[in-house]
Amino acid sequence: MAVYTEPSDDELAALLRGWGLEGLRNFKGIAEGVQNSNFLVEAHQGRFIMTIYEKSVALEDLPFYLGLTEQAANAGLPAARPIRTTDGLLTQMIRGKPTALCSFLDGVSTKRPPASHARAVGAALARLHQALSDFSGTRANDLGPRDWPSLWKGRSRQAEALEPGIAAAVDTDLALFRTDWPTDLPKGIIHADLFPDNVLFLGDEVSGLIDFYFACNDFLAYDVAVMLNAWCFEANGREFDLVKGRALISGYESVRPLSQAERDALPILARGAALRFFLTRLVDWMTPMDGALVRKKDPRDYAGRLAFHRAARSAADYGAP
Numbered sequence: 001m002a003v004y005t006e007p008s009d010d011e012l013a014a015l016l017r018g019w020g021l022e023g024l025r026n027f028k029g030i031a032e033g034v035q036n037s038n039f040l041v042e043a044h045q046g047r048f049i050m051t052i053y054e055k056s057v058a059l060e061d062l063p064f065y066l067g068l069t070e071q072a073a074n075a076g077l078p079a080a081r082p083i084r085t086t087d088g089l090l091t092q093m094i095r096g097k098p099t100a101l102c103s104f105l106d107g108v109s110t111k112r113p114p115a116s117h118a119r120a121v122g123a124a125l126a127r128l129h130q131a132l133s134d135f136s137g138t139r140a141n142d143l144g145p146r147d148w149p150s151l152w153k154g155r156s157r158q159a160e161a162l163e164p165g166i167a168a169a170v171d172t173d174l175a176l177f178r179t180d181w182p183t184d185l186p187k188g189i190i191h192a193d194l195f196p197d198n199v200l201f202l203g204d205e206v207s208g209l210i211d212f213y214f215a216c217n218d219f220l221a222y223d224v225a226v227m228l229n230a231w232c233f234e235a236n237g238r239e240f241d242l243v244k245g246r247a248l249i250s251g252y253e254s255v256r257p258l259s260q261a262e263r264d265a266l267p268i269l270a271r272g273a274a275l276r277f278f279l280t281r282l283v284d285w286m287t288p289m290d291g292a293l294v295r296k297k298d299p300r301d302y303a304g305r306l307a308f309h310r311a312a313r314s315a316a317d318y319g320a321p
C-alpha cells in the first residue's frame, strides 16, 4: 500500500457512518505497500484497516478478492475478514473509488525472515490452497507468461541502464517460456504475491495473510515459486538460501505434497516468477507517481534472482528432497 487518496474529514465521517463505526480514536495512512491507499482506523468497535482501491484494482474483481478472503477466514486461516456496511454491502465509494474495511490482524511482518518463518508460511500457503479449492469465483492471471512480453516491450534500454547485460538475458527467458512453460500442473486459487510484507507473525506463528489483490487461478506450484523468490534469497538477491528453501518446501509439503511434475517444474516456475516481479518493478520504477507517499521496489533485486534460476537444474537446487 501507500497513500494516494486522502479522504477529507467529511468524506471520512460519511464512510464511517456507512459501516456503523462510532467514536473515532485514530485514523492514519500506512506507508507500506504499493498498490492501494490503506489506513488504520480505530473506533469504539475496534481496530480496522480501510482500503481505498486505486486504479490498479478492477471494480469487477472486488467480489472475487473479498469473497476469497472471507472464505479463507471462515476456514480458520488468519485472513482479514471484510466488514459489511449497515446496508450489507462489501464496499462504499469515495471519489469514484471503491473502499472496503476489514478486520485488523495483529502481528508484524519480518524483513529478513528466519527459516522457521519460511516453514510456517509454506504450511500456511498450502492450507490456503486447500481452503480455497472449492471457491466458486475465478480470475485469470493477468500477470502470467502471456503478459510478460508486453510488459517488456520498449523497456530494454531502461533495463540495460539499470542492470547492464539484462536485456539479452530477458529475451532468452521469454523465448524459453514461449516453448517450455508448463501446461498441465494442478491449478487452483493462488495468492500470487505472498511476500514477507504480506504475512504477519506473532513469534513463529503466522497471524496474518494479507493483500490478496493479485490472487487468481493458476498453477498452485507457481505460488510456491513466487515464495521461493520472496523468502529464500540472501540480502544480496543473488544467493539462494537452501536452508530456507528446504524449510519453505517442507512446510508446504507437510500439508499438501507436491507431485513429481510440480517439483520438476519448480526451476522454470521460479524463473518465470522472478521475471514477473522484475518486469512489474521495472514498469513502476519508470513511472512517475507525483505526490504519492510510496516506496518503489527495486527491479535489480530480481535481476540477481533471475541469474540464479537460469543456472538451476532441478528442484533439489531449491531444497526439495
Ligand SMILES: Nc1ncnc2c1ncn2[C@@H]1O[C@H](COP(=O)(O)OP(=O)(O)O)[C@@H](O)[C@H]1O
Pocket: 001, 002, 030, 032, 033, 034, 035, 036, 037, 038, 049, 080, 102, 103, 104, 105, 106, 197, 198, 208, 210, 211, 212, 213
Ligand atoms: N488486515 C490488516 N491488519 C493489519 N495490518 C494490515 C492489514 N491489512 C493491511 N495491513 C497493513 O497495511 C500494509 C499495506 O497493506 P497491503 O494490503 O500490503 O497494501 P497494498 O495492496 O497497497 O500493497 C501492510 O504492510 C500492513 O502493515
Ligand SMILES: N[C@@H](CCOP(=O)(O)O)C(=O)O
Pocket: 001, 032, 033, 034, 035, 193, 195, 197, 198, 211, 277, 280, 281, 297
Ligand atoms: N510484492 C511486489 C509488489 C506488490 O506490492 P504489495 O505491497 O502489494 O505486496 C514486489 O515486491 O514487487
